[in-house]
Amino acid sequence: MNPLINEALQLMAIGMVTVFCILLIVIFLGTVLIKLVNKFAPEEVVAKKIAPAANAVQQVDATVKAVIDATIAQITGGKGHATKITKL
Amino acid sequence: MEEILNNLYQMTAFSDIIAANGTYIIMYLLAFVLLYLGIVKHFEPLLLVPIAFGVLIANFPGGDMGVLQADETGLIHYNGKDYNVWEMPIHDVAHELGLMNFLYYMLIKTGFLPPVIFMGVGALTDFGPMLRNLKLAIFGAAAQLGIFAVLLCAVGSGQFDLKEAASLGIIGGADGPTAIYTTIKLAPHLLAPIAIAAYSYMALVPVIIPLVVKLLCTKKELMINMKEQDKLFPPSNKIKNEKVIKIIFPIAVTTIVALLVPSAVGLIGMLMFGNLLKEIGSDTSRLFDTISNSVMNTCTVFLGLCVGATMTVDAFLNWTTIGIVVGGFFAFGLSIASGICMVKIWNVFAKKKINPLIGATGLSAVPMASRVCNLISTEYDPKNHVLNYCMSSNVAGVIGSAVAAGVLISFLG
Incomplete structure (x- = not known):
């Protein structure tokens, strides 16, 4: 071979x-x-679980939430609404 | 006036291109085809585009961008002069032989770039699927048969010596950096065609794997559902703390492989180091980010350009190149086939059946091979996702091909 x-x-x-x-x-x-x-x-x-989004909404200042709601209503013509608000 | 025009003509590259009887034109066409495949067809664009552009710029006479291959004693004959590249100061290499030779002899010929790229590959690899399905990793070994079978055939053909045949066979490992690393060590004069063949076939994985699978597998075999098999025969070891295992694993594998096949440490060690930086997490995230992005991308650019620049008329247009293209295809196909065959043999004896697609992914080409096999399995049964199982043999294939390269280098290098 x-x-x-x-x-x-x-x-x-x-x-x-x-x-x-x-x-x-x-x-x-x-x-x-x-x-x-x-x-x-x-x-x-x-890692510690991040607080649920529902709680986050409660932590958002009422004035800020009102401003966000008003903005969404303005943009969507009253059809849209915020379901949850999360701080980034 | 005529003399001025003649001097102008001599100054351009046209005179040499026309005198070479169209050989340069073939190289330009090849560069354009590779650029087309990379840019339009998206075939491995990160590598094919730099390689193709390297081919283009290396083949303009007078441009001094083509890589000059030194013989074993380091001698280069260029422009009527002899140079010994091993004895020349590195700045002289740049000055006398051009920028591309400087890059080639500093970064490629020293074997520097492939392990650094492997470090980046390690940082992007997840050993989780392999650890969750450890037994399937053995098919990553079976798929290395193509490397050695083609080595044998290439030697038998009489066209290649052992070192050249080994460099050709390693294309079957379907791992670009491994193929380049082995070729640099064993047969550097074949670097260009081997790198091109390796990366081209890797880009053609979505075509080659279905072709081999259809030739070798039945519909019944391809419909074997791994999740159902797991329910029937649950795995004995469930991982409770994956993070810790993933950190210890690269350290342990490096140590074991280094002890048994020291010549593979250049590749395996860097692969595992990159992976370790990833798995440690936030403490080393800056290093992980650097090696998986900036370092890897920089190395890829220079590797692609230098490999392309080795593809000059003299080095590329010969029968050896054609032999490499054909042999590389067989190496690739045989690697896939041997993985599939091992699964078939396994299924004869084992109660827990395995989908042969898991054998087909035993060659590297991570993660494209696994994605392609998952697509094939879902064609037969939309609920049968084998991706995670394929990744096990696929990642094992990276280790397997690096070990095979280590064996070849230690015996022939």
């Missing part, structure tokens, strides 16, 4: 075995990590 082809075949075998081994190790590593983290740090730190 052509020595180059022989070398290419060897490279193919080594390459595929290495790729499979590395990905199997990655899978094993991932599984172990998941188990360890689930055991020792299962709680995900959840």
Whole structure:
């Protein structure tokens, strides 16, 4: 057999075995990590929930709300209305 | 008067272009076609447009914008003089050989740009889907068979030596930076056609994957619903704290891969570093923002231009290039086919059936391959979304192709 082809075949075998081994190790590593983290740090730190939009409306100053309502009424010809107002 | 006009004619590029019997015209047409594909057809425009423009500006005689390939000892013969590019001070390279050679020998030939781009790719990659469906990652390994099969065929054809064949085969990894990195290390004189073939076939993923899938898969196989399979056979490990795992994962993978295949660290290490910066969150958000935007975009511009500029008449118009274009297509197709075949073999033995589209995404081309496979599956069953499952083997394919590149470089480099 052509020595180059022989070398290419060897490279193919080594390459595929290495790729499979590395990905199997990655899978094993991932599984172990998941188990360890689930055991020792299962709680995900959840950020404080943002106050619901309904409350936000209450926090908006009455004058500001009146101005917004009047603006929407003016633009939409009285058909539109504000359902929620959120501070950005 | 006639003499003045003759001098003017000699001053322009026309005299050399006409003397070259139309070879330059072929290169201009190629540049225009690539520009058309990038701008009008939106095929990988971020890369094809710089590459195409690099091709264009490199092929004007007298412009000194084409990259000159040095031989193994670093010798370049240019304008009747010999230069040893490894011994020249870098400012002399710019002064004597032109700006594009300065950029090429400083950024590309040193292997600097591909790992930096990989860092940006890492920052844009989410390992979440892979961690949620870890077992599917194995199909990212099967899809690397195309790389080695084409290497074997290329050597068998007698047209390529081992290093050239390995650079050709790596196109099957469907990963631009990996293909460029490997070619720079093994066969830099083939950089231009390999980069063009790799990025062109990546852009053609929406055409190539459906073609191979239709050849190899039945309707029944394509209708396998992964969510229903998950309900029938629930996964054993449910992640309770994904954020922590996503931070530890890149560190652990880098360490393991570095120990086993050190030559792949240039790619995997940078990929995982970029990913780590993303996963840490607000503490490193400025770094994440920089590498995923400014750094990556800057590198992409220079990489594209330099790769395009290597495509000069002498370097591109030959049978080797045609061999690379054909071989690259087979590498790509074989990678998809081997992923699909492994799923089919798996399905013979396993109770939990897997949609073969998940094997087809084992080659890199993230996330386009997954999106294309999701479209195929929803064609057969509109409720069957396989995107998240495909992303698992797709992301694993990035790791797999980088490891394959590492093996090739360590054995042949």
